[in-house]
Amino acid sequence: MSRPRRHDPARKTRILDAxxxxxxxxxxxxxxxxxVAARAEVPLGSITYHFSSLRDxxxxxxxxxxxxxxxxxKDLFAAVETRADLVEVLVDxxxxxxxxxxxxxxxxxxxxxxxxxxxxxxxTQAWTQDSRAVLARFTGEEEAARLDALLEGMxxxxxxxxxxxxxxxxxxxxxxxxxxTER
Numbered sequence: 527m528s529r530p531r532r533h534d535p536a537r538k539t540r541i542l543d544a545x546x547x548x549x550x551x552x553x554x555x556x557x558x559x560x561x562v563a564a565r566a567e568v569p570l571g572s573i574t575y576h577f578s579s580l581r582d583x584x585x586x587x588x589x590x591x592x593x594x595x596x597x598x599x600k601d602l603f604a605a606v607e608t609r610a611d612l613v614e615v616l617v618d619x620x621x622x623x624x625x626x627x628x629x630x631x632x633x634x635x636x637x638x639x640x641x642x643x644x645x646x647x648x649x650t651q652a653w654t655q656d657s658r659a660v661l662a663r664f665t666g667e668e669e670a671a672r673l674d675a676l677l678e679g680m681x682x683x684x685x686x687x688x689x690x691x692x693x694x695x696x697x698x699x700x701x702x703x704x705x706x707t708e709r
Contacts, residue, residue, distance in 0.1 A: 532664050537566075537568060537572060537576070538576045540566045540567075540568070540592075541562060541563075541566045541568060541572065541573060541576060541580075541583070542583075542586055542587045542590045543566075543567075543579075543587075544562050544563075544565035544582055544589070545557065545562045545565075546587050546591055546632060547565050547588035548561045548562050548565050549576060549584070549587065549632060549635050550628045550631050550632050550635070553635060554584060554635050554638070554639045557580070557584065558580070559573045559574065559580060559583075562583065577615075582642070583669065584598035584639070585643075585645055585646060585649070587650060588632075588636045588639070588646060588649060588707065592636070592649055592650075592652070592653045595629060595633070595653070596653060596656045596657070597613075598629075599656075599657055599660055600656075600660050602615050602618075602619065603615060603660055603661075603663070606664065609664075609704070612664050612704075613697060613700055613701060613704070616673075616677065616700045616701060617693060617696050617697050619681070620677060620680045620681055620684055620691075620696045620700075621684070621690070621691075621693055621696055626681075627685070627708075630681050630682075630684075630685050631685070633681075633684070634682060635649055636649070636650060656708065657674055658670040658671055658674050661673050661674060665704070669703075669704075672703060672706075673700075673703055673704070676699065676700070676703050680696060680699065
């Protein structure tokens with residue numbers, strides 16, 4: 527006698543969120559079907575039912591992450607009206623290290639995986655374009671690209687630093703980059 531199937535409409539989303547948790551904790555190289563199934567508290571067969579491969583699972587999880595983070599990034603700048611507001615948002619973005627740790631780790635895991643996967647590279651390029659479009663509302667397009675690169679580098683350094691960078695130094699680097707864009 528076969529068991530009746532449980533209706534679980536949120537299962538795929540739960541699996542994607544669990545995959546992101548596992549990637550953030552173990553890295554993309556440490557992510558397996560079993561680790562994701564255990565984190566999502568679903569049978570292993572649910573993973574292979576919803577995703578054709580581990581790569582497919584990772585790609586869909588990263589797509590979910592990028593969609594979410596693009597919205598978060600856009601929302602950060604919704605109330606920005608002045609240059610001082612812009613600087614504060616950017617400094618907070620870099621300085622919020624521990625609060626954003628999981629998100630930042632996932633972003634860098636995605637970028638690293640994209641070096642070898644053209645599908646993920648397209649996802650990172652679209653994400654970068656979205657982020658730069660938000661920044662370009664306050665600067666020009668070229669300036670937004672420089673500012674985006676500065677922010678990514680500063681966030682990476684903040685993740686790796688044994689001691690946090692002083693907020694004043696973060697502010698000075700951002701202000702200098704913004705000042706150079708006005709010349």
